[in-house]
Amino acid sequence: MDGWNWITVLLIAVLVLSVLQGAKRGAAGSSRQLLALGLEGAGTAISILLAWRVTQWASPLAGDWLVSLGIVIPSGELNVWQQLYYTFITSLRDFSLMRSAILFVIAYSSIKGLLNRIALPLLNIRLGDAMRSPDQASASQWASAAVGGAIGVATGAVRGLLLIAGLMVVGALFPDSPVSAQAANSPLYRQGAERVITPLTGNMLSRLPVFTQSVQTEMDQILKRKYEVLDAHVPEDVASAALEITAGKETDEEKAKALYQWVGTRVKYDWEKVRLYEEKRIWKEQTPEDTFLTRTGVCIDYSRLYAAMARTVGLDVKVVTGLGSDGRGGTGSHAWNEVYLGEKQTWVPLDSTWVSSGGNWFNPADFYKTHIKEA
Missing domain, CATH: 3.10.620.30 (C8orf32 fold)
Structure with a gap:
């Protein structure tokens, strides 16, 4: 049947498993799981956005500060640790993508950690409860299972969209790969990509190949910097x-x-x-x-x-x-x-x-x- 490839089957499996999982947990457990998933996604999105803003502001300032230090690779013979230090510090100074990537990781980890420590406890969300707590919200187990299964549909849809987003990243970076060809032939993938992910991300994913090429170019420049440090003596x-x-x-x-x-x-x-x-x-x-x-x-x-x-x-x-x-x-x-x-x-x-x-x-x-x- 046209469109029934392994990506379509995988997306359907994610949805079915989420429904079964929701039915098993019941209404209350499924609600907590969906809320936890939503909060985790929101926390991640907020952390990425804030970290990106911080990086845009901090990277030029850090570059100017490193330039002001006047670091010069010594012409004398250097040991291994000195070679690593001068390669790293001058690359950090001269290569904006490397500097931005390091600052972004630091900012994201700090913001995400702060949200996990402050926001989640304030909301009294304990992710483990979604897996362990018995369902006490409904008098009827069948009704609770039905509601849990319905909530599982929403949870499965979120998980499926995250999977589609990941496949879109693979397709953007490796357009000629078998995975990309299979994804393009999956109607479920196309619906999720065209109706949800693309409107949310705009042209960000389409720019990934250009960004990847820029990263590769900068990595080559960092490799040459290693040679400059080695050859300074x-x-x-x-x-x-x-x-x-x-x-x-x-x-x-x-x-x-x-x-x-x-x-x-x-x-x-x-x-x-x-x-x-x-x-x-x-x-x-x-x-x-x-x-x-x-x-x-x-x-x-x-x-x-x-x-x-x-x-x-x-x-x-x-x-x-x-x-x-x-x-x-x-x-x-x-x-x-x-x-x-x-x-x-x-x-x-x-x-x-x-x-x-x-x-x-x-x-x-x-x-x-x-x-x-x-x-």
């Missing part, structure tokens, strides 16, 4: 080499080009590292000094070594991640650098990994036809 051998390579170079562009040529021609691409990751999901982490000493690495290793050497000679440089052309009409994950040229007052891109493939990859006019930055 430049070993003496790497620093000495950078100074030797750029000796006699007067401008930022001359220094940047010299390092680009050196890294690109001295480091060999590590195809074995790629194979281990693609076939066995084993990632061989390495520092810029590891790359300098072994003269092997992949694009992120080239880029981190270039950044470490460039900073040693006073250049402002970034490690950029995104997609790079694979030469066959497709793209793959890639990393490169951007360096600031003071004399030209502009950032320019360069890709030392691709030096061995030929061509000029130091600020060519068509660089971003083959490289796509992360959003």
Whole structure:
């Protein structure tokens, strides 16, 4: 029968079980359960709304305060705890989604806890009573069971709508998943989604994929921040080499080009590292000094070594991640650098990994036809 898939059956089962549960508890017990469910839902909604308001107000203030502290990642060698601290505190300062998420969790937990401690006792609601108290409100057990079952319909409807809302979140985040396809073919799901959830939430759920992409982008930036903290200390051998390579170079562009040529021609691409990751999901982490000493690495290793050497000679440089052309009409994950040229007052891109493939990859006019930055 059209529309009778497992999601339809699940929604009907939730309703039937709620009716049976209500009939078993009777009128008074079911009333208490429904009231408790309503109060819990209202408390959660109020806590989310207030926490969101608090977060909107507090996040910019917290960001400004962290900026005012003037935190700078030390150039000396850091232990594990210091690395974690500087990664966390600078990410908290610079990445608004991370800061807002932490503030929201703190605000929500505090407000919800306050409501549970103050509001519920004042209303004399004890959630356990809904499960344990005998039904004393009706003289007839049959009448009480009938009323309890009717109340169970309302309880089941609330539970079903919560389930539909959860499925809508899954559909928004994973539109091509089997769950989304099954939900779209369920008439009960469509009725609840179109008539109740969508009018209540507006376009909030439809914006979830964009929000999720923003979170993923920020997580990638936090990962790069970890590298910045790790790479802030430049070993003496790497620093000495950078100074030797750029000796006699007067401008930022001359220094940047010299390092680009050196890294690109001295480091060999590590195809074995790629194979281990693609076939066995084993990632061989390495520092810029590891790359300098072994003269092997992949694009992120080239880029981190270039950044470490460039900073040693006073250049402002970034490690950029995104997609790079694979030469066959497709793209793959890639990393490169951007360096600031003071004399030209502009950032320019360069890709030392691709030096061995030929061509000029130091600020060519068509660089971003083959490289796509992360959003």
